Amino acid sequence: AFARATDCLAAAAYYEAGDDAVGERAVVQVVLNRLRHPAFPKTVCGVVFQGAERSTGCQFTFTCDGALRRTPSEV
Known part of the structure; x- marks a missing residue:
């Protein structure tokens, strides 16, 4: 589970921010903030891929x- 969460977090940082280190940190922080919020899924991958099954x-x-x-x- 830890390895999968790490992969999801890394994918979010890379694909959303590219090679911008500040942007990558910002994306990771957004994921972690959402993880702690009750309105979002309770796993890193759940937060990252929320809504991916829809076209919008x-x-x-x-x-x-x-x-x-x-x-x-x-x-």
Whole structure:
């Protein structure tokens, strides 16, 4: 469960902020803040992928826009 949560958090940071370190930290903070809020799912992956099953309403755009089908580039 920990490894999966880590993967979901890393994916959110990478796909939402790219290689912008400040942006990555901001995305991670948003996920963690939502995790603690009762209106959001109780798992990291649940927060990250909330709404991904719909064509609109994604919490994070990368979960709905096809970004996950692209291989991340080497840095």
